[in-house]
Structures are given as C-alpha cells and as structure tokens.
Amino acid sequence: MTDTLISGELTDEELRELAERAGRKLEDASATEILQWATDTFGPRFCVTSSMEDAVVAHLASRVLPGVDVVFLDTGYHFPETIGTRDAVDAVMDVNVITITPRQSVAEQDAEYGAKLHDRDPDLCCALRKVKPLEDGLTAYAAWATGLRRDESPTRANTPVVGWDAKRRKVKVSPIARWTQDDVDAYVLEHGVLTNPLLMDGYASVGCAPCTRRVLEGEDARAGRWAGRGKTECGLHG
Numbered sequence: 001m002t003d004t005l006i007s008g009e010l011t012d013e014e015l016r017e018l019a020e021r022a023g024r025k026l027e028d029a030s031a032t033e034i035l036q037w038a039t040d041t042f043g044p045r046f047c048v049t050s051s052m053e054d055a056v057v058a059h060l061a062s063r064v065l066p067g068v069d070v071v072f073l074d075t076g077y078h079f080p081e082t083i084g085t086r087d088a089v090d091a092v093m094d095v096n097v098i099t100i101t102p103r104q105s106v107a108e109q110d111a112e113y114g115a116k117l118h119d120r121d122p123d124l125c126c127a128l129r130k131v132k133p134l135e136d137g138l139t140a141y142a143a144w145a146t147g148l149r150r151d152e153s154p155t156r157a158n159t160p161v162v163g164w165d166a167k168r169r170k171v172k173v174s175p176i177a178r179w180t181q182d183d184v185d186a187y188v189l190e191h192g193v194l195t196n197p198l199l200m201d202g203y204a205s206v207g208c209a210p211c212t213r214r215v216l217e218g219e220d221a222r223a224g225r226w227a228g229r230g231k232t233e234c235g236l237h238g
C-alpha cells in the first residue's frame with residue numbers, strides 16, 4: 001500500500017498504524033522529508049498549527065506545499081505581539097492562515113464562569129479556549145503538524161516525529177521534534193523567518209498573556225508557562 005493520498009479511505013485503526021509505521025521510518029529523516037511525506041500522504045487534509053511563537057514549521061511546510069493551511073488558535077488572551085506575528089505571517093508568507101476562536105468571547109466566558117478563570121481553574125479555561133476549539137478546527141484534516149521539540153521540557157522528551165493523536169483521532173506530525181534551540185535559531189537566521197518579538201524580551205515560550213512569564217536563568221523553555229500553578233501543558237499535546 002502506498003501512503004499517497006490514501007488517508008480518506010482509512011479507518012482510524014489503519015491511520016494509527018500508518019502513523020506509527022511512518023514515525024519509525026522517518027525518525028532520522030529531515031524536517032523537510034517528514035513534511036514531504038505528510039503532504040504527499042494527506043494533501044489538502046494536512047495542516048500546520050502555529051502558536052505564532054515563530055513561523056519555522058509554517059516556513060518549512062510552505063516550501064514543500066505552497067499555500068499550506070496554517071491554523072492559529074486565537075484564545076482572546078494573546079499578547080499583541082502574537083497577533084502581530086500572525087498578521088505578518090499572513091502578509092508575507094506563502095501560507096493560508098486560518099484563525100479559529102473559542103465558542104465564547106472572553107466577556108461571555110467571564111459572565112458564565114466569573115472573571116479570571118485562568119487563575120482559578122486553568123484546566124477548565126484551557127479546555128474551553130484551547131482544547132475544544134482546536135478539536136473543532138481540525139475536523140476537516142486527517143493530519144496536523146506542530147512545532148513540538150523534545151528538548152523543550154521533560155514532558156516532550158518522547159515526542160515522535162509522526163504519531164497518532166488518540167484524543168483527536170488524527171495523525172500528528174512534529175517535523176522538528178529532534179531539533180534543538182540552536183537548530184531553530186540557525187534556521188531562523190538563515191531564512192529570515194518571522195519570530196514573535198517576545199522571544200527577544202526574555203520569553204522562551206509564548207502562550208496566553210495571563211499564563212506566561214519570562215524564564216529565569218537555567219529554567220527550561222516552558223518554565224514560564226502557568227508558573228506556580230502546577231500545570232505544564234494546556235491539553236493540546238497531552
């Protein structure tokens with residue numbers, strides 16, 4: 001069986017097997033080779049998701065598939081710099097930026113759950129503003145790419161380059177899983193890739209403004225996310 005544009009006919013179980021087989025086969029492949037496999041296999045049913053921390057994966061994917069869909073989840077709590085990065089990516093890169101939003105605005109959520117839900121119950125806030133909207137936003141796709149890297153934190157150390165996202169029943173592609181921060185920096189420099197200005201201002205990982213702080217010397221890249229709240233992931237990748 002070839003992997004070319006077959007995803008539409010496959011059952012979830014067959015897709016899972018396809019993903020796991022590809023993960024083993026592509027473990028040592030380059031990011032471009034991994035993305036080439038993904039676009040060859042899924043065609044328009046493949047997208048990149050981006051938090052607009054940087055546009056590295058979007059840039060890599062656009063070179064393989066010009067006009068590739070780049071899905072951005074606007075939680076309503078982003079830093080202005082993140083929205084600006086999204087707008088710049090949309091303006092200058094050969095990608096199709098698709099912004100998805102939660103069902104409720106922040107004001108509507110405040111009215112139903114009370115203000116600053118992120119301080120009182122960040123898991124619920126992430127479920128409402130991240131997990132559910134992304135699940136809905138990915139409905140049209142069989143596979144999605146992320147910018148996850150193994151060196152970001154212990155929770156990401158086993159990220160496969162291609163794996164099965166059991167929660168959403170989709171193939172999850174992490175083409176730069178094996179990259180280091182130095183690899184990212186070198187790629188950004190070489191290709192002039194857009195990055196979020198906050199990365200130059202002490203933030204190593206950029207999420208929603210109320211739940212993100214600068215990292216301190218010696219901390220891992222995600223230490224500034226939900227600091228002091230006993231939470232390290234939003235549920236998108238758990």
Ligand code: SF4
Pocket residue numbers: 075077117118121122123125126127129130207208209210211234
């Ligand atoms: Fe809410 Fe914070 Fe999660 Fe954003 S990161 S959805 S503000 S809890």
